[in-house]
Amino acid sequence: MFSLRLFPDPILRDKAYSVKDFQTDGLNSIVRNMKKIMQENGGMGLAANQIGILKRILILTIEDNIIALINPEIVERKKDKEVMNEGCLSIPELRVDIERHKKIVVRGFDIEGKVKEVSCEDLSARAVQHEIDHLNGVLILDKMERDEKIKFLLSQKREYCKL
Template sequence: MEIVVLGEPVLRKKAEKVIRFDEDLRRLVARMFKAMYEGGETGGVGLAAPQIGISKSLFVYDIGGKSGVMINPKIVSHSKETEVGEEGCLSVPGVYGPVERYKWVVVEYQDVAGKKKKEKFVDFDARVVQHEMDHLQGILFIDKITDWSLVDVRPFAFKYPTVVKLLEDKGVLR
């Protein structure tokens, strides 16, 4: 299962709500975990379905010693406080930049069986959840970078023409 990279239209679409909680969904979730762990040059801590070319509202994560899946997630409350932290993305390989996020979020979602759940995420865990939920709205972390002069570019970014063009357009590469 290949991770799609910046430039693929599915990354900019609002994902479709999941309505069937069946064996196909369970298989998709298992494949997504495998793709997340093996993804890119570094692996990841989260992966949304649009990142593998599937416009469905779900993502998998492995953060804070806990892994799981969130289907049809929705933030129902969040902190007033925000903080800026560095983010990267398997779909924008080799680019890391500062993004402002809520310090904590409470998310309602469904599990792989369709059961409704509610959970609070704090600090880095909250950052990962917000990043993955953005994917489900067609938003990438690069849309929220607070200061392009602080962007860090790793050598493997140069293998991806759409990433190089982004960096040129933002004045990161001169």
């Protein structure tokens, strides 16, 4: 019943809501489906919007484990930044050079509602920043130069142009 949502699906532009009730929000099943869809599509992280659920949930691969973070927030950003070419499962045809923090600390909850804090660096730090962008309705195309973005949107030949 869940599937990977692709640009320009409008749900990718919506801001996800905080999870309030860890008992009844069906988190287990959502996270299970997110993992399945991420693995089927060869990603290293995924935000719930990408399977059509507007809740603040992300999953992330760290050293062969997949962890879930509910209501994630970056609580620390180290100064160092790095530009890397980045893709997104929801916009498979696009790659963008994006500058992001190399090391961050992210705090959220696990699916039982226990506080969880994770230090991330390099690819996993990048993935967390990417997925939190998703939870805020922000996509990698928003990081492009305006001209490049317009070119991309025109190449889509779709009636979608939030600039």
